[in-house]
Amino acid sequence: MDEALSAPVLALEGIRRSFGPVEVLHGVDLALRPGRVHALIGENGAGKSTTMKIMAGYQPASAGRLLVGGEEVRFKTMAEAEARGVVMIHQEFNLAEHLTVEQNLFLGRELKRGILLDKAAMRRRTRELLARLDRPLDPDLPVARLSNSDKQMLEIAKALSREARVLIMDEPTAVLTLAETAVLMEQIRALRAAGTAILFTSHKLDEVKALADDLTIMRDGAVVYSGSAEALSPHDMAEAMVGREMSDLFPPKPSLDPAAPLALSVRGLEVPGHASGISFDLRKGEILGVAGLIGAGRTETFEGLCGLRPAHGEIRLFGESVRFRAPSEALAQGVAYLTEDRKTRGLLLAKGMRENLTLQALRKFARILVDRRAEERALDRAVREFDIRAGSRGMLVGNLSGGNQQKLLFAKTLLSEPRVLIADEPTRGVDIGAKQQIYALLRELAAQGLAVVVISSEMQELIGLADRILVMRQGRILGEVAGAEMTEEAVVRYAMGVARHVRPGEIRSEETA
Amino acid sequence: ETKTVGVSIPAATHGWAGGMNYFAQEAVKRLEATYPDLDFVLATASDPAKQVNDIEDMVATRNISALVVLPFESEPLTGPVKAVADAGVWVTVVDRGLSVEGIEDLYVAGDNPGFGRVAGEFMAKSLPEGGKIVVLRGIPTTIDNERVEGFQAALEGSGVEILAMEHGNWNRDKAFEVTQDFLSKYPQIDAVWASDDDMSVGALAAIEAAGRKDVKFVLGGAGMKEMIARTRDGDAMIPANVTYPPAMIATAIEVTALGLVSSAPVSGRFVIGSVLVTPENAAQYYYPDSPF
Amino acid sequence: MTAPLPASSPTPAAFAPRRRISMTVVGPILALILLAALGAWLNPNFLSAANITNVLARSAFIGIIAVGMTFVITAGGLDLSVGSMAAFIAGLMIMVMNAALPSMGVGIPIVLLGMGAALLAGLLAGLLNGLLITKLGIEAFIVTLGSMGIYRSLVTWLADGGTLSLDFQLRSFYQPIYYGGIFGVSWPIVVFGLVAILGEIVMRSTVFGRWCAAIGSNEQVAKYSSVKVARVRLATYVMLGLLVGLAVIMYVPRLGSASASTGLLWELEAIAAVIIGGTLLKGGFGRVWGTVVGVLILSLIGNILNLTDLVSPYLNGAIQGLIIVLAVILQREGKSGA
């Protein structure tokens, strides 16, 4: 490290951390310096979140030293850390759903006038902070009504409002699109210029490349690289993370059989309040990407399709007209939906991996009684196939690392052996090595006849994986790109509403307002 | 001009109260037919506070000329009933006296200490020196205390030993369980005093199920019709009963009504004593229509 | 209120659902109005000052307690012991006053002593519940079910199975606290009103109220946001205990006695009032004004049943049950699937 650098504001020395008998951090060293952006990367379960939590006082270390401005400290509560100017944004949302945007933003540090709350001031500050992030939410909206990206922006606003000396962000961009990520980066650069020390983690390595000054790479609870971010290309980073050679991230796209039967054909689907005039076709063996800015209504559209929210329209499944009033009806016909929200809709955090894995396909494991052996075997297979890394097999799913939760969710959805899979942000929070495996698996399943819809905010992912991409904006499909036309620019053009293009014959024209 | 009579009684939460509710409703029905210019308001309360509410409502919204009240408990009702009397409303108190004398115009009283005493005397007479009994008490209340004290006083010096007392809450199921446990606990029990016939039902079932021959009889109380019938028919397990007629409420309502429609003097104090029912006189205490 | 909408919002309509007149707000009020109209229609005396005073004054006990219960429930707790706690405190207060009578005589000091004893007992009882729940981490349902049995037993024991009565002279002196009033409004109504207004302010506009909601909504999040979860939760139980003490101070002059049947089922009534008022039983959202409406609805049902002889008194409970359910149906947003 460059000796000329300023002294670290926050440093870890030989930090160890065990959960019960399992040690997950084996002596981590890390130093954050004012006015620099430090990226922490590593595979799922490498210990990034745990490291960050220790730095911010959310968890104690089992051994090792934590230094703030050179002075050894022991944070007993996060309030103590905050008092020292250390603020953290969690990987999972840390918001009270019943409370409003403003209430959440100021929770624990409300502004007061006398003994009463100064609501006007808090509302004003809320608007200011959100405006800074280009996300003018209504301060009185309950958080339960926010979309994931809104929640993430709110978390960021919350952290910004604390005027931190050290800002720690655990995968802040996992639920953000490019445009939002750009806004966030701008804010981070401004903070850096103002002298804040920033630590962040991300599985999007080009972001890391673009933003980080310093870089630490972890593998299996230990630091394997520590130094300048300049020196490594994203590809090098990936290899250092996973500890093996990385070939192409995306599997090759086979040419589609034009005679393949239509798996799903949707005409004029309406999801009241969220989407209208949705029409598209999906062939057996095809991977269809759905792009759009956050808030484009992609999630709602496909939730409506699967009977998860009220919707109407014409749906044909393998030629047969169907209507799903409940997700169970969709599943019975072989249509499975993988939710974008693993924490509140995807997994039972207070249950074990086995119960979660088999929940959706439980009927398959039961004649009269549930066959626990078969469940265990399924879990073995899932752990192997998806490389789910858990400290122990009986562990609560809520204690798995974020990416491993996502892998489990993926395994759970596939266990019901659908004919049509709708995957909403399937690789959110998953490390690059595992992503590669998931992409390969999806392609393989498609080759075996599965029809796949992938909704993703990661443009690269869609372009690399999908055969075709639908672009949505404001609850409507604005266009479709395929083949050589599948470039970032083309997709963004549609998504921003600049272009409008409908393939004749495939999508019935619907006038947009 | 019609006058309104308010009747405030505890809700039918156990057998005796049920009987009392029945007689009150019957009396109201009958009297409404007999006296066209009398109107009745009947309210049942599940606790003393609710009863005070009822009485307040009768005064405020129904403009009553007379109040017949069977107090849930004496103490809490004393103040509110006094307020009603002070407002010039005729007050008839039934069963339990108020804790201040002279509030009511008419008092139709049951005799709780007497109820216990009669039962105690029967026990003393029917059991030999050294006889062992167990007692099922009611819901912990002043009434229950008075009855039990009367009972104990009457047993004094008789040589009959009370092995144990436990609350059966005037409830069949509770009495059943308590009796079962008494039977497990004591190898020799000569008789059971169930201070209410609902409890006798439970006690008898437990004894019968245990097949215990040492228990010679169960003395109940309040004259449930099934029990009176068994006494009348000479059932050795139920040789007697002690009256505590729930119909006293009907007496009170009728006398009150009479006082309102006529000039007959009705104020005063009627004590409806507890008497021993034996096979000889049982027939005259048997009311086939009563639910109790 | 005039936040600029996000550019990408699908339809503006989707963003204004809270501004719509919401049934969860209108529902309880509507139920109350319907009940009052029914009462007025059934009996002209219903709207008389005397009757309204009666109904409001007698609502005060449950009302004061229910305000405290709103905080406990909002913070994700529950308290089943309030009814028997009230009975126990009433018994204790009476015993303290009777015991002090020979030395202090009838007068304001002895009444103040009694009041102090009631508030202190309430505070301690609340503290005990709260500590068992927060320090030992036992389910609130179990702790308060236990203390419910304990207090009910204790008062029976103190009263020796009978009734504890305030000395008659003392009672006459103390009675104006229930029956008297100021500017023609009786004291219980005044106190209930104050408690309700303060409660509404605390819930809505203080840090404490917000923290209660945050804890009830997501304890983990509250903890991560530096909210002292255990302390706030403990405070809700202590506050409820104090309010039970306050309710008892109003209650004792009314009946002058306490027994095993004092305060029977008050806990259920208080909880029902809170929920009818729109507070979420699982915590996270509470409103005190709703609770007040809930309490009034419950009192009115009893009052209205006494206004007429339409139904057999045996069926009173059924009517009550029906109206409680109907009052809650009224405030559904038309959506189903709880």
Add this chain to the structure above:
Amino acid sequence: MTAPLPASSPTPAAFAPRRRISMTVVGPILALILLAALGAWLNPNFLSAANITNVLARSAFIGIIAVGMTFVITAGGLDLSVGSMAAFIAGLMIMVMNAALPSMGVGIPIVLLGMGAALLAGLLAGLLNGLLITKLGIEAFIVTLGSMGIYRSLVTWLADGGTLSLDFQLRSFYQPIYYGGIFGVSWPIVVFGLVAILGEIVMRSTVFGRWCAAIGSNEQVAKYSSVKVARVRLATYVMLGLLVGLAVIMYVPRLGSASASTGLLWELEAIAAVIIGGTLLKGGFGRVWGTVVGVLILSLIGNILNLTDLVSPYLNGAIQGLIIVLAVILQREGKSGA
């Protein structure tokens, strides 16, 4: 258990922490054993066959109901109406049998008719609760508080304030269902045992049991996992209703009567048993065997108090309360902060 471990898995030892003896498992059993030892020490008759039969047989009603309640609570619901539902069904069953007596005479058919009526009534009552909760989306607490009042009222009304009694002859014929037995074990015990075993199997090893836990743990997740949330939840209430019917079938032959005081507070006892047994009141985790232990603990407390004269009977409730809280303290994992 022989899964190839991922290369990065820390230590194999980590794979067995759930096998550790856990206080949440041992706690209730320990409490039960302590109580039984106390009973045996206080009174030698405690362990007599007669006493054990008595205690088990009388536990059967609450026990059967509590097994059903375990499912309801596991799925995140609650039912306060079971006690009065039992009273109502008992009343109905008696009326049906008495009414059919002149035409059918005493015999097995009329008993079967009564049983059928009880089960049908239980099914319908459960269905009603369940539909109001799932279709109209009203808080279970409110729905069942309402139906609690309604059934209690209805049985009072049916009995005209008094007691509904089974015809004497019929009762003698029907009595063996409570007092008789098979291989020396009385019927209520046999039925309770069967219900408990079946319940344990259903909870632990069937799709239905899993779904209940999933719904109680996180309704949204259950919904997104294609679980028919409303239907499963409805089924828990229907099942509970049926079990109440079954409990009544055992209850009626005991004393042959039903009144307004039948089944009083059974709901609280059943819920307490469920929670003492280790089921989470918030839902998401339930165990039937724990409930059985909970029911036995509650029955034993009453039995022991009756068998000894250690405490004033006025204090029985206090002892009960204390033991309930202690039994739950026993099963804490040593961590605090609920």
